[in-house]
Amino acid sequence: MPLCTPPARHAIYTxxxxxxxxxTAMAWAxxxxxLDRASVSVGAFYTDPRVNYEGDxxxxxxxxxxxxxxxxxxxxxxxxxxxxxxxxxxxxxYNYDKTxxxxxxxxxxxxxxxxxxxxxxxxxxKMDLANLAYKWWLGSGNDVFGIGVGAAYYHARVDxxxxxxxxxxxxxxxxxxxxxxxxxxxxxxWRHAFSxxxxxxxxxxxxxxxxxxxxxxxxxxxxxxxxxxxxxVGVVAEYSSSKISLTRERDATDFNVRLSGPAAYVKFRx
Numbered sequence: 001m002p003l004c005t006p007p008a009r010h011a012i013y014t015x016x017x018x019x020x021x022x023x024t025a026m027a028w029a030x031x032x033x034x035l036d037r038a039s040v041s042v043g044a045f046y047t048d049p050r051v052n053y054e055g056d057x058x059x060x061x062x063x064x065x066x067x068x069x070x071x072x073x074x075x076x077x078x079x080x081x082x083x084x085x086x087x088x089x090x091x092x093x094y095n096y097d098k099t100x101x102x103x104x105x106x107x108x109x110x111x112x113x114x115x116x117x118x119x120x121x122x123x124x125x126k127m128d129l130a131n132l133a134y135k136w137w138l139g140s141g142n143d144v145f146g147i148g149v150g151a152a153y154y155h156a157r158v159d160x161x162x163x164x165x166x167x168x169x170x171x172x173x174x175x176x177x178x179x180x181x182x183x184x185x186x187x188x189x190w191r192h193a194f195s196x197x198x199x200x201x202x203x204x205x206x207x208x209x210x211x212x213x214x215x216x217x218x219x220x221x222x223x224x225x226x227x228x229x230x231x232x233v234g235v236v237a238e239y240s241s242s243k244i245s246l247t248r249e250r251d252a253t254d255f256n257v258r259l260s261g262p263a264a265y266v267k268f269r270x
Contacts, residue, residue, distance in 0.1 A: 031085040032144045034191035034199055035137060036269040041078040041236055043265030045094055046071065051125065052256040072098050076263060086137045090148055090187065096127040096259070126157040127257070129218070129244075131205065133187045142194075148187035152207045154218065155180035156246065156255060179248060183209035183218075197234075199226045209246075216246035216255075226267060236265040 031037070048071050074094050082088040099122075133150030157178040187205040194200065200223075207218040224238025241260040247253065 031082055032137070032140060032142070032191070033193040033196065034142055034144050035082060035088075036080060038081045039079065039267055039269040041265040041267040043076055043236070043263060045074045045076045045240060045259070045261065045263040047074060047240075047259045047261035049096070049098070050258040052254070054254045071261070072096075074259075076265070078265070088135055088137070090133045090135050090150075090189075091131065093128075093130040095129075096125065096257075099124045122161050124159045125257075126155075126159075127244075128155045129153070129242075131185055131187075131207075133185055133205075135187065135189070137191075142192055144191050146187070146189035146191070148185075148189070148205075150185045150187070152183050152185045152218065153180070154183070154207075154244075154246075158255075177248075177253065179214045179246070181209055181214050183207045196231075197228045200224070201226065201238075214246055214248050216244075218245070219243045222263070224263075228267075228269075232269055234267045234269070236263075236267050238263050238265075 074096055076094040077092075079091040080088060129152065131150065131152045133148035135146045135148035137144045137146045139145055155178075157176075159176045161174055185205060185207050187203065189204075190202045192200045202221075202223045204221040205219070209215050209217065220240070220242040222238045222240040224236055224240075226234055226236045228234035239261070240263050242258070244255075244257040244259075246255045248255075
């Protein structure tokens with residue numbers, strides 16, 4: 001697993017505090033065997049990113065098209081905390097911080113002058129996404145279904161240099177954009193316990209942001225298995241997918257990322 005970035009370390013601290021803050025404060029009856037009183041999962045998301053970026057710069061209008069980067073390993077942290085037997089908090093965080101180098105092409109119009117160009121963008125993309133939801137668990141026994149509402153925070157930054165030929169003239173331009181926002185979150189979940197040491201789960205979530213300087217949506221889902229080598233420590237394997245689509249209204253800048261692939265965690269439950 002790669003070394004944690006400072007945002008990832010902060011997320012780990014936050015997840016640990018959520019999991020431990022009330023886990024021993026009072027004695028509860030046993031919840032469904034598919035749920036834990038409190039847990040923290042620390043691991044990595046191995047994904048094959050597909051990035052599309054389109055917007056205006058001093059160099060001209062750039063359009064990366066759908067650019068497939070090399071597979072990367074991203075740090076990810078999750079935490080769950082039950083408040084009673086059927087309600088609780090869910091937290092999820094991951095960080096993307098990689099370079100990408102797509103070819104560019106496109107056209108725009110500035111001050112009535114048509115501009116056409118092509119070239120290359122040498123860029124660094126940084127993105128943080130954190131979700132916190134309050135969840136209600138329905139059902140009993142080995143199967144439970146969850147509905148959660150909450151908030152998501154996302155921050156994206158692109159730094160780079162666009163270079164190439166604009167209207168037949170060679171040139172280059174430094175490029176830097178940064179946007180962040182909060183948005184409402186809806187989550188759905190299912191948990192099934194095969195035995196005290198083996199469980200299965202499926203999750204889906206959606207984030208929709210309307211109004212403000214940036215708008216868009218983020219959809220995600222995961223399905224996986226948990227296996228516990230000891231009562232308190234286990235391993236989690238899942239397949240996860242996310243689609244991120246953001247638009248800045250003032251200049252119609254579009255930013256789209258698809259992240260899909262397996263993830264693995266060490267899970268501590270209390």
